[in-house]
Structures are given as C-alpha cells and as structure tokens.
Amino acid sequence: MSTEVGTDLPAAPAVPAVPAAPAGRRGGGEAAVTEAFAVALPVGRWSTDPAIIDAHRLDRSGWIPPGRPLGVAFAREVADVQSVLRVASARGVPVIVRGAGTGLAGGAAAGAGTVVLDLTGMNRIRELSVADAVAVVEPGVITADLDAAARQVGLSYPPDPASASISTIGGNIATNAGGLRCAKYGVTRESVLGLEVVLADGEVITTGRRTVKGVAGYDLTGLLVGSEGTLGVVVGATVRLRPLPRATVTLAGYFDTALAAVDAVTALTAAGIVPAIAELLDERTVRAVDAATGSTLATHGAVFLLVQTDGAGATAEADEAQAILAARARAVHRSTDDATAEPLLAARRAALPSLERLGRPLIEDIAVPRSQLATAIARVTDIAAATGVDIYTLAHAADGNLHPIIVVDPASPELPPAAWHAAEQIFELALELGGTITGEHGIGILKRRWLATELGSHSHDLQRRLRAAFDPTGILNPGRGL
Amino acid sequence: MSTEVGTDLPAAPAVPAVPAAPAGRRGGGEAAVTEAFAVALPVGRWSTDPAIIDAHRLDRSGWIPPGRPLGVAFAREVADVQSVLRVASARGVPVIVRGAGTGLAGGAAAGAGTVVLDLTGMNRIRELSVADAVAVVEPGVITADLDAAARQVGLSYPPDPASASISTIGGNIATNAGGLRCAKYGVTRESVLGLEVVLADGEVITTGRRTVKGVAGYDLTGLLVGSEGTLGVVVGATVRLRPLPRATVTLAGYFDTALAAVDAVTALTAAGIVPAIAELLDERTVRAVDAATGSTLATHGAVFLLVQTDGAGATAEADEAQAILAARARAVHRSTDDATAEPLLAARRAALPSLERLGRPLIEDIAVPRSQLATAIARVTDIAAATGVDIYTLAHAADGNLHPIIVVDPASPELPPAAWHAAEQIFELALELGGTITGEHGIGILKRRWLATELGSHSHDLQRRLRAAFDPTGILNPGRGL
Numbered sequence: 001m002s003t004e005v006g007t008d009l010p011a012a013p014a015v016p017a018v019p020a021a022p023a024g025r026r027g028g029g030e031a032a033v034t035e036a037f038a039v040a041l042p043v044g045r046w047s048t049d050p051a052i053i054d055a056h057r058l059d060r061s062g063w064i065p066p067g068r069p070l071g072v073a074f075a076r077e078v079a080d081v082q083s084v085l086r087v088a089s090a091r092g093v094p095v096i097v098r099g100a101g102t103g104l105a106g107g108a109a110a111g112a113g114t115v116v117l118d119l120t121g122m123n124r125i126r127e128l129s130v131a132d133a134v135a136v137v138e139p140g141v142i143t144a145d146l147d148a149a150a151r152q153v154g155l156s157y158p159p160d161p162a163s164a165s166i167s168t169i170g171g172n173i174a175t176n177a178g179g180l181r182c183a184k185y186g187v188t189r190e191s192v193l194g195l196e197v198v199l200a201d202g203e204v205i206t207t208g209r210r211t212v213k214g215v216a217g218y219d220l221t222g223l224l225v226g227s228e229g230t231l232g233v234v235v236g237a238t239v240r241l242r243p244l245p246r247a248t249v250t251l252a253g254y255f256d257t258a259l260a261a262v263d264a265v266t267a268l269t270a271a272g273i274v275p276a277i278a279e280l281l282d283e284r285t286v287r288a289v290d291a292a293t294g295s296t297l298a299t300h301g302a303v304f305l306l307v308q309t310d311g312a313g314a315t316a317e318a319d320e321a322q323a324i325l326a327a328r329a330r331a332v333h334r335s336t337d338d339a340t341a342e343p344l345l346a347a348r349r350a351a352l353p354s355l356e357r358l359g360r361p362l363i364e365d366i367a368v369p370r371s372q373l374a375t376a377i378a379r380v381t382d383i384a385a386a387t388g389v390d391i392y393t394l395a396h397a398a399d400g401n402l403h404p405i406i407v408v409d410p411a412s413p414e415l416p417p418a419a420w421h422a423a424e425q426i427f428e429l430a431l432e433l434g435g436t437i438t439g440e441h442g443i444g445i446l447k448r449r450w451l452a453t454e455l456g457s458h459s460h461d462l463q464r465r466l467r468a469a470f471d472p473t474g475i476l477n478p479g480r481g482l
Numbered sequence: 483m484s485t486e487v488g489t490d491l492p493a494a495p496a497v498p499a500v501p502a503a504p505a506g507r508r509g510g511g512e513a514a515v516t517e518a519f520a521v522a523l524p525v526g527r528w529s530t531d532p533a534i535i536d537a538h539r540l541d542r543s544g545w546i547p548p549g550r551p552l553g554v555a556f557a558r559e560v561a562d563v564q565s566v567l568r569v570a571s572a573r574g575v576p577v578i579v580r581g582a583g584t585g586l587a588g589g590a591a592a593g594a595g596t597v598v599l600d601l602t603g604m605n606r607i608r609e610l611s612v613a614d615a616v617a618v619v620e621p622g623v624i625t626a627d628l629d630a631a632a633r634q635v636g637l638s639y640p641p642d643p644a645s646a647s648i649s650t651i652g653g654n655i656a657t658n659a660g661g662l663r664c665a666k667y668g669v670t671r672e673s674v675l676g677l678e679v680v681l682a683d684g685e686v687i688t689t690g691r692r693t694v695k696g697v698a699g700y701d702l703t704g705l706l707v708g709s710e711g712t713l714g715v716v717v718g719a720t721v722r723l724r725p726l727p728r729a730t731v732t733l734a735g736y737f738d739t740a741l742a743a744v745d746a747v748t749a750l751t752a753a754g755i756v757p758a759i760a761e762l763l764d765e766r767t768v769r770a771v772d773a774a775t776g777s778t779l780a781t782h783g784a785v786f787l788l789v790q791t792d793g794a795g796a797t798a799e800a801d802e803a804q805a806i807l808a809a810r811a812r813a814v815h816r817s818t819d820d821a822t823a824e825p826l827l828a829a830r831r832a833a834l835p836s837l838e839r840l841g842r843p844l845i846e847d848i849a850v851p852r853s854q855l856a857t858a859i860a861r862v863t864d865i866a867a868a869t870g871v872d873i874y875t876l877a878h879a880a881d882g883n884l885h886p887i888i889v890v891d892p893a894s895p896e897l898p899p900a901a902w903h904a905a906e907q908i909f910e911l912a913l914e915l916g917g918t919i920t921g922e923h924g925i926g927i928l929k930r931r932w933l934a935t936e937l938g939s940h941s942h943d944l945q946r947r948l949r950a951a952f953d954p955t956g957i958l959n960p961g962r963g964l
Contacts (some may be wrong), residue, residue, distance in 0.1 A: 078675065131853035133751065154754065177695045187695055188699040189704070190672065194839075211849040212881040214918035215658045215671055215708045216925060216936050217964060218945050222671070222704030226697045269615065272725030273794075297493030313794025367693040371613035399694040436696035443698060454698050459687040462952070463700050469947040482699065 017043035033091055034071050037115060040083040045074045045121075059108040060102045062360075063445055067112020069096070076121045078196070078204060078235045085233065086202035088475045093477050096227040098422035099140060101469070103175060103443025107228050107480045119170050122235065125149055133241045134193060134210055139170025139234050143177075146239070155241040158185035162349065170188050170234050171371050176226030178440030180348075183312075183398035184276045185242065187440065194438045197224060197238030198460055200471040201258075210238055228442050231470040245310035248276070249318035252333040253325040255300025258282045258393070261305040262374040264328045265397040268307070269370065271324060274318050276321075277308035278398035279348045280375070285355070285392045290352035295347055301330035305397065306348050308341075309374035351394055352405070359390070359407040361416050362415070363422060367401040367439030368429035380404045387422040401439035423449075443481050451482065483834070516553050521595060522565040527556045527603075528698030533574070538598050541583045541590040544842075545927055549594020551578070557602045557679055559716045560678070560686060566599050567715065567957070568684035576960045581622060583883075585657060586845055600651050600752025604717065607631055615723045616675060616692055621652025621716050625659075628721070637686070637723035640667035643922070644831065654717050660922030665880035666758045666792075667724065669922065671707045677720030678705060682953040692720055704947075709926050710963035713952040727787045727792035731800035732823035734815040735807040736783025740764045740875070741862045743787040744856040744926035746810045747879040751852065753806060755799050759790035760880035761830050764859070767837070767874040767887075774836035777829050783812035787831050787879065790823075812860040833876055841872070841889040844897070844904060848912035849883040849921030861911050862886045869904040883921035906932075925963050933964065 039044045047053070048071040056066060056072045070093070073084045082384065088095045096110035097117045103374040110116045123140035130153050137146055144165040147157040161179040162166060171177070173195070180186045185191075194208030208214070208221035224231055255261040257282065283302040288381050290298050297304050307325065309317040318334070325332045335341040353418050357363045368376045377393055380402070394403045402425055408419050427437045437450050452460045463482050469473075520528045529535070530553040538554045540546060552575070555566045570577045578592035579599045593597045604624035612635050619628055620908075623645040629639040643649060643661040653659070655677070660669045676690030689698070690703035706713055737743040740762065747760050763771065763786040768779045771786075779786050789807065790801040800816070808815045816825040837843045850858045859875055862884070866873040876885045886908055890901050909919045909932050919925075919932050934942045947964050950956075 033662065129851075129853065130752070131748070132851045134851075141645075176701075178695050182695055186672070190668070191700070199940070199944070203940050205938060205944065207941065209849075209918050210851045210916050211883075211918055211921065212852075213664055213849045213878075213883050213921040214659050215922055216918050216920050216929075216933055217941070218709055218713075218724065218948060219658075219671070219704045219707065220945065222701045224700065227700055231700075243756060248753065266613070269725075270612070272728065274725060310797055311793075312798045313796075316794045367695045369611075369614045369616075369692045370694075371611065397694075401693075401695050433694050436691050436693055436698050438698050439693065439695040440697055445714075447698075451698055456687060458681070458685050459689065459699070459702065462681070462687065465951040466700060466948060469951050470944070 030070060033093060036087045036091060037071060037073060037084065041073060045080055045452040047072050047074070051115070056098065056101070056118055057110045057225070059098070060104060061106040061109060061444060062448060063106035063109045065109050065111025069110040069112070069114045069116050072116040072118055074118050074121050078198065080231050081198045081235050082202040082204065082282060084115065085200055085475070088115060088471055089201055090206040090366060092473060093475060094478045097174070097233055099171035100166055102163045102167040103171060104365070104441045105172050105438070106175070106245050106446045107442055107444035107477065109445065117233065120168065126236070127281060128153065130155065132210060134238055134322055135241055136236060136238050137169055138170060138236060139173070141169045143169050143172055144166055150241045151244055154244050156244045157191065158241060158242055159188045166440065169237060169239070170252055171226050173234050173237060174227070174229050175440070175442040178396070178401065180277045180279060180396065181395060182481040183278065184274050189222060191240045192225050192237055193240050194220055194238040194352040195221050195224055195234050197234045197301065198235055200473065200476050208238065212240070226442070227428055228444065229477040230467055231476065245276070245314065246312055247311040247314040248308055248336040248341070250344055251307040251318060251322055251325060252335070252344045253305040253307065253329040254331045255295070255303040255305060255321045255329050256301060258377050259374050260301050260328050261303045262397060263379065264305060264325050267324045267328070268321055270468070271320060273309070273321055275307050275321065275398055276310040277306060278396070279350065280304070280395040281292040281305040281351055282393040285351050285394060288354040288358060288392060289347055289350050292357050293347070293350050296349060306344055320457060355392055355405055355407055360410045362406040362408070362423060363403045363441070364426050365401070365404065365438050365441040366404070366426060366435055367399070367475065368430060368433040368435035370400045372435065373397060373400050373402070376402055376429060376433055381424060383422050383425045383429070387418045387425070389418050389422045391422065400435065445480055512552060515575055518569045518573060518698060518874060519553060519555060519566065521871040522569045523555060527558060527562055529554050529556070534827065535598070538583070538600055539592045539844065540590060540700045541580070541585040541805055543586050543588040543591060543928060545591045547591050547593025550594045551592040551594070551598050554598040554600055556600050556603050557743055560680065560891060563599065563680045563717050564684040566597065567680055567682055570597060570957045571683055571955055573953060575957060577957050578657070578959055579948065580713055580773040581653035582624070584645045584647055584649040585653060585926060586923045587920070588928045589656070589924055589926035589959065591927065594931045599715065608718070612637065617723055618718060618720050619651055621650060621655070625649055625651050625922060629651045632723045633726055636726050638726045639673065639721060640724055641670045641673050644834070649767040651719060651721070655707050655719060656709070656711050657924040659924070660878065660883065662759045662761060662878065665760065665877060666756050671704060673722045674703055674707050674719055675717050675722050676720040677703050677706055678716040680717055681714045682955065682958050687784050690720065694722070708924070710926065711954065711959040712903050712949055713958065715958070725885055727796065728794055729796040730790055730792040730823070731796045732817040732826055733789040733800060733804055733807060734817070734826045735787040735789065735811040736779070736813045737787060737811050738784050740859050741856050742810050743785045744879060746787060746807050746857065748852070749806045749810070750803055753802060753881065755791070755803055757803065757880055758792040759787050759788060760789040760878070762786070762877040762879040763830065763833055768787035770836040770840060770874060771829055771832050774839050775829070775832050781831060786829065789828055806940050837874055837887055837889055842892045844888040844890070844901060844905060845923070846886045846888065846908050847883070847920050847923040848874060848886070848908060848917055849881070850881045850912060850915045850917035854915040854917065855879060855882050855884070858884055858911060858915055861909060865904050865911070869907070871900050871904045873904065882917065927962055
C-alpha cells in the first residue's frame with residue numbers, strides 16, 4: 001500500500017508499528033554515534049544537517065516514521081558502504097538503505113535512531129560489454145540511463161518499472177521491480193546475473209557470475225534480488241542485456257468494458273502471442289487521463305488496452321493480435337512508428353499523475369493467476385461499491401498484475417477507515433484467487449501485517465532465520481520486508 | 483566431473499572423501515534404525531533388500547561411495563517424505579534424495595549409513611492449466627513427459643537437458659538443469675514459479691506462487707532450485723509453460739574449424755538474433771559421431787554447428803542466420819520440417835553415446851562469458867595436448883557452456899592422473915576466463931574441492947550458514963553440494 005510523495009500520511013491502525021531504535025544501542029550517546037560515522041567516512045560523505053536529513057529520509061510511500069534519523073551517509077565507493085556497516089554493526093545502529101527514494105512501500109522511510117545510507121553517488125556504469133551482452137553497474141545508476149547506454153550499442157535493458165526514469169537499478173534490485181515488459185522479458189530478477197554485496201559485518205561478497213548459466217553453490221543472487229535491503233547492500237550488479245528489438249508494433253484497443261479487454265488479452269495468450277506490453281486502463285482511469293491531459297481516449301471506447309509486439313515476429317504477431325482485438329473492441333488503432341506510438345505510451349504513463357490531481361492515491365499492487373484477472377477486476381469494483389471509496393484500476397494484463405488505486409480526499413488529515421478496509425479486502429481477494437499481495441512493489445513497512453498470511457508461518461519463520469544468517473545483529477533495514 | 487553409468491570409477495585423490503555416516507548417530511543400532519523407517523512407512527514403501535538397494539544407490543557420475551545404504555524408501559505421497567525425514571532427523575540418519583539417478587556429479591550416489599529416498603513413484607501431473615499456462619507436477623514426472631503433455635494443449639515446457647527423456651523434473655530442479663534451449667528460454671529456474679517442499683524436520687512449506695510476478699518475502703523458490711537436495715525435498719512444483727512455437731527452422735552449418743563456428747555464433751548474437759538452439763560439435767566429436775552412427779557430417783565440414791530459430795520470427799531470423807553462417811561455413815543446410823531436422827538433432831544427441839564407444843567419458847561442464855568461448859575451446863585443445871589425454875568438446879555455444887569430455891581407456895581400473903590433471907586445468911581455465919566450474923550439472927560430490935575457490939570463502943561460509951538454517955541436523959544429502 002502506498003501513497004505518493006509529499007503526502008503526510010500518518011500511521012494508520014492497520015499498519016504495525018516499527019519501534020524506533022534507540023540511538024547507539026551498544027555504542028554510547030547520539031553524539032558519540034554520529035561522531036563515529038563522521039570519522040569513518042571521508043570528508044563530505046556524512047551529514048547531520050536537519051535539512052539534508054529531511055531531504056533523504058522518505059520514499060514515495062507517503063509513510064513518515066516518527067523521529068528524525070541521526071544522519072545521512074553519502075557513499076561514493078564500496079569502502080564507504082563497508083565503513084558505514086562496520087560502525088553500525090559495532091554500535092547496533094539500524095541502517096536504512098536508499099537509492100532515489102521512489103519506493104512505494106515504505107522500505108526507505110527512515111525514523112528516529114537510524115542512519116540513512118544513500119547510494120545515489122555510486123552511479124557509474126563500470127562496463128558495458130557488447131560481446132558478452134552484459135553491463136556492470138553501480139547501484140545508483142538510473143535505470144533508464146542504463147537502458148539508454150545499452151541502446152547506443154544496439155542492446156537494451158528490458159526491465160522498465162514505470163519509475164525507470166527516476167529510480168535506480170539498486171532500488172529495482174532491492175524490490176525485484178517489474179514494469180510493463182515483464183510478460184515477455186521477465187522481472188528484474190531475470191536480468192541480474194551477479195551481484196557485489198557488502199554484508200552487515202562490512203565484508204564484501206560477490207554472487208552469481210557473468211555467464212548466462214552457472215550452478216556452483218546456492219543462488220544468492222536470486223535471494224538478494226527482492227530482499228528489500230535486508231540481507232546486504234548491493235554495491236555492484238552484472239546485468240544481462242538483450243538485443244534491441246528490430247521492430248515494434250503498437251496497438252491501441254478501445255473496449256466497452258474491462259472484461260472485454262481482459263477477454264482480448266486472454267485470447268492473445270491462448271493464440272500463443274507473447275506481447276511485450278499489454279496495459280489496461282479501466283473506464284474511470286481513462287476518464288481521469290483524458291481530463292488531465294486533454295487526450296480523447298474515451299471518444300474511442302471506455303476502456304483502453306495498449307498492446308505492443310516486438311522482435312523479428314513483431315509484424316506477424318501484431319497482425320494476429322489486431323484481429324483478436326478487433327473482434328472484441330469498439331476500435332483498434334495501429335502504430336509502427338515512434339511518432340504515433342509515443343502518445344499512446346504517454347497516456348499510460350499519465351495515469352498515475354492524472355489520479356494525483358483527483359486526490360491522494362494509495363497504489364495497490366496485487367497479482368493473480370492470469371485466468372483470474374477478470375474476476376479480480378470485477379471484485380475490485382464490488383469492493384469499491386461496498387466500501388464507498390473511489391478505486392481506479394490499471395493492470396499489466398498479460399501477467400495478472402493489477403494496480404487498484406484507491407483515491408481519497410486529500411483534505412482529510414488521516415486516511416479514512418473505508419480506504420483501509422478496501423485495501424484489506426483487496427489483499428484478501430488476491431490471496432483468495434491464488435495470487436499475491438504484492439506483484440512488484442514489495443512489502444516494505446506497509447504490507448508486513450499481511451505477509452505471514454501469504455507465506456504461512458513455517459515459511460515466514462524460515463525466512464527470518466535466513467535473514468539472521470545474513471545479518472545477525474539486525475542492523476539492515478529493520479522493520480522492513482520480513 | 484562425471485563418468486557414465488555403470489563404470490566403477492574409484493575415488494581419485496583429487497576428490498574429497500565424504501565420511502560414511504555411522505548408522506543412526508543418535509538412534510541405536512542399524513536394525514533399530516531400519517525398523518523405524520519400516521514402521522513409519524506404508525507397507526511396500528521401504529526395502530532393505532540388497533539387490534533393491536544396489537539398484538537405487540548410484541547416479542550417472544560413476545562415483546561409487548564406500549559401503550551400502552541402510553535401505554530405500556519409495557515415496558508415493560507427501561506424507562511418506564515427511565515420515566522419512568522425521569525419522570531421519572530424530573535418529574540423525576543421512577538421507578540421499580534421488581529421482582531417476584541421471585545426475586552427473588555424484589549427488590545421488592549413496593554410501594554406508596545413509597537412507598535413499600526415491601521419489602520416482604511421485605510422478606503425477608496434478609494439473610495442467612491452459613488458462614494460466616502452468617502445470618503442477620510431482621517431482622518424479624519425467625521431464626519429456628511434461629513437455630509432451632503440454633504440447634497436447636498447444637504449450638511447451640522449454641527446459642530440455644539432454645537427459646530429458648530419462649530424467650525427472652525433481653532432479654532437474656535440484657540441479658537447475660540447463661540444456662539446449664537456455665539462451666532463449668532460460669534454465670530450469672526460469673520455468674519454476676513455486677514449490678512444495680518438505681523441510682528436514684518434516685514440515686511442509688510452499689514457496690513462490692502461481693503468478694508470473696510476486697515479491698512477497700524472499701525468493702525461496704530460486705534458492706531451492708539448484709540446491710541439490712540440501713535444503714529440502716521438493717514434493718511438488720508449479721512450472722511455467724510457454725506457447726508452442728509456431729514455426730521452427732533448423733540450420734546445419736559445417737565449418738573448417740571450431741573457431742570459425744564460434745565466430746558465426748558471435749556474429750549471430752551481434753546481429754541481435756536469439757537462436758533457440760546453437761550446438762557446436764568439434765572436429766573430434768564429429769568424427770566420433772560419424773563412426774558410431776554412420777552419419778556423414780564430416781563430408782560437409784569438420785565442425786558441426788546446429789542452429790534453430792523459432793517463434794513468429796523464425797523464418798526471418800533463419801534467413802539472416804543462414805547468410806551469417808554461409809559467410810563463414812563450408813556448407814549450410816536448411817530444414818523446415820521435422821523429417822529433415824530430426825537427423826540433425828539426432829546427431830547432436832548421439833555425441834555422448836558415440837564417445838562412450840571409445841572409452842570412459844568424464845563430462846566436464848564449464849561455462850565462460852560468451853566472448854571467451856573461442857579462447858576456452860582453444861585452451862582446452864592446449865590442455866589436451868599438454869596432458870596427452872583425449873578431449874572432445876561439445877558446446878551450447880550461444881550461452882558459453884562447454885562440455886569438454888575427457889575419454890580415458892576403459893581397461894584402466896583407475897582414472898589416470900593425466901585425466902585428473904586435465905580436469906583440474908579445465909576448472910582453472912573456466913575461473914581464469916571469468917566463468918564457472920559448472921554450468922548446469924551441479925557440484926554434487928565431484929566438484930566440491932573447487933567450489934570454495936569459485937565462491938570465495940565469505941560467500942562459501944554464508945551459504946553453509948543458510949544450509950544450517952534449513953537443515954540444522956545436517957541430514958539432507960550431507961557431503962553433496964556445498
């Protein structure tokens with residue numbers, strides 16, 4: 001559950017409280033602790049300035065933990081991260097790791113007694129190898145910058161969370177970020193071959209490899225991806241690049257109902273078509289986008305479905321997809337050039353900003369088995385009706401990932417109970433349909449209450465033991481993730 | 483390192499000895515231990531018959547551990563696995579988990595004091611959902627049977643280790659098996675969405691999910707895949723199915739040298755073509771296949787490269803690939819039907835059996851970054867020359883995975899030191915080139931000595947702590963994997 005940046009969402013009763021850690025549990029008073037970090041880091045890489053702290057303590061969840069962190073460490077190199085974690089381990093100080101702060105689940109929101117470790121200064125693309133189709137990057141590289149660099153040499157970095165132009169690859173790795181192209185190209189996990197990681201005790205390990213295949217030892221790379229900074233701090237990543245698709249065809253389908261659009265996506269996949277993108281905006285969202293941007297989507301049809309095919313078979317797949325859409329849609333428009341495709345993609349990207357104009361959005365992020373997508377959308381509509389809250393639904397339709405966005409009155413200082421109640425029903429719905437409470441945004445702080453229900457207590461306990469094996473003193477993002 | 487089934491390869495000095503566990507460390511004598519298993523399991527699911535034990539105690543590595551296991555448990559349902567692990571945990575009895583016994587690294591070779599847990603009786607496809615494009619299977623399902631069932635409904639299960647017709651999905655998961663189609667479709671890991679696992683204490687957990695996306699908690703699914711039975715016993719798997727490719731085009735390229743064939747593969751990938759298959763047989767292997775099968779590959783060219791493109795763009799990609807191959811090859815043949823493609827695939831599949839006619843094969847399994855493939859092949863030739871052993875090289879060329887196969891005189895009761903020396907140099911070569919000692923076969927028993935070198939001691943120690951978090955009493959495949 002998440003709201004956008006800048007809101008001052010107070011803790012709601014449904015969210016478990018995270019105890020504020022006392023400054024320096026084992027290391028003396030606050031002054032001694034901050035002095036230890038200042039001494040351990042090169043000049044200019046540690047700040048206790050309240051304005052600087054305030055600028056680096058929140059993410060886009062809207063969650064504001066009580067109290068102010070002790071300081072911010074600005075890492076520029078691996079040794080800085082080692083220094084921070086060594087001091088933190090020795091003194092028992094919780095470290096909240098952050099990239100660009102675009103997370104939607106509160107994972108980077110830092111409160112009293114913590115230290116913020118900012119990795120945005122580690123933003124070099126260390127290597128870009130065309131021959132091996134890999135890049136080696138530091139965690140602070142902006143994801144879209146990596147893709148742009150790859151495109152200059154005929155390759156691409158496919159994972160594209162909607163935040164790609166502002167989020168970092170390190171944050172994407174921490175949350176195993178998804179995005180629009182997952183059905184065809186997988187989530188971040190499928191593009192990460194190996195990691196360089198500083199463990200809680202300050203030691204550096206490398207995981208994985210530069211090769212596509214390799215089975216020596218356990219898959220620590222996969223375990224670290226999506227672990228929300230709780231197992232170690234990623235200071236380098238070897239990522240897989242893919243050939244830049246030769247051709248891309250974009251189809252805009254306009255439907256009378258969301259169910260008709262879902263039926264079209266079902267028919268696409270039943271036909272063996274693997275779209276690179278299949279984005280659905282429901283009727284309310286379409287109207288909001290039109291109102292905000294001046295677009296005229298609704299004049300073609302109530303519900304918008306954006307489909308892209310790409311690669312050597314793009315045209316053939318698009319021909320077939322167009323026929324499938326046309327049989328169910330009010331209208332289908334086809335684009336094979338950037339000039340006409342870009343406004344369609346822009347409409348999808350405008351969805352969230354358009355909703356922000358209407359109120360304070362809480363972005364849910366459930367995923368359900370593909371066959372349950374229509375049911376999920378219909379049931380979300382029922383939940384909105386029963387609770388009386390406004391819910392707008394976007395979906396990565398080809399992989400069953402829905403974003404029901406609850407929009408509440410921004411004038412209300414606290415989230416209304418009805419909004420929390422709707423969110424809880426959405427989580428229960430996801431689990432009932434065999435899905436998950438989070439497809440791509442992560443648990444962070446805001447979904448911890450529901451995690452054990454999804455995992456089961458045995459798995460949850462086991463995962464906590466794993467966490468302790470990595471971080472026995474519990475300094476890494478305590479209260480986040482598990 | 484591995485030899486084929488039926489050889490009686492003795493322990494070589496380079497392989498670390500695995501201590502034979504005393505029967506029932508904490509549980510009384512051998513008779514009491516075997517009685518405990520007999521009582522815990524339904525009638526007919528436990529055997530101490532020496533002939534039955536001998537038929538279920540080896541894999542295809544050729545490794546024969548000293549002594550005979552205490553008995554074999556034949557699991558038919560989840561409860562049987564729970565019973566075995568509960569008794570084993572209570573009495574401290576090592577459990578060696580086996581599927582079809584086709585592993586090449588000694589992971590399923592069981593010695594004195596152990597109990598064999600055979601999962602081949604759990605071989606039902608519980609569900610095959612076209613709508614969700616998933617199958618839910620038990621671990622004893624033969625991999626090719628799963629693919630065949632999927633194909634009947636227009637889907638496929640892409641991972642295809644060369645053993646697919648005889649190996650089980652459980653074994654494939656335990657080793658994170660690769661195969662021919664990995665460059666395009668990924669290894670087993672990329673096709674496993676969720677697992678049902680019995681932990682060492684007999685508790686059952688489920689990991690992952692039925693959805694393509696999901697980030698609730700750590701990726702235990704990925705951690706378990708490739709863990710060689712050391713973290714838990716997989717009793718069920720939800721696997722992802724893919725659309726059956728519409729078209730497949732097969733190209734057979736015949737080259738004067740392996741380097742020319744590698745250059746062609748490099749040019750393919752540089753052109754953005756993602757072949758489904760790119761299999762290389764070196765000159766010695768081509769001659770062995772011709773001699774064994776009566777094929778005439780060598781009349782077209784010394785080195786054989788089999789390339790397949792598939793999907794909606796198969797023809798367009800094949801057109802381009804054919805031109806790239808033709809510019810470097812002595813001859814290129816094209817096939818668009820099964821009748822003419824099958825003999826080409828059969829030639830690839832015949833490679834190992836052809837080498838078995840010549841002696842005792844030790845199958846190495848290194849992977850190197852794609853740019854290092856040509857260097858790796860050349861250096862393996864140098865190693866053969868320097869050590870005087872016969873080495874035949876196959877390669878999954880598009881993902882840098884080589885199988886240099888050392889063939890030794892079968893009359894010799896022990897592996898000659900030169901063969902061990904060559905194997906060691908091949909491992910060192912892989913690491914020197916930035917690769918791995920095992921691309922897809924696993925560590926098992928036979929590569930444990932080199933594992934810490936590849937992982938580094940910190941990562942190795944961490945992985946052992948993880949293992950202990952799953953299996954604190956160390957009953958699961960002790961001495962295997964890590």
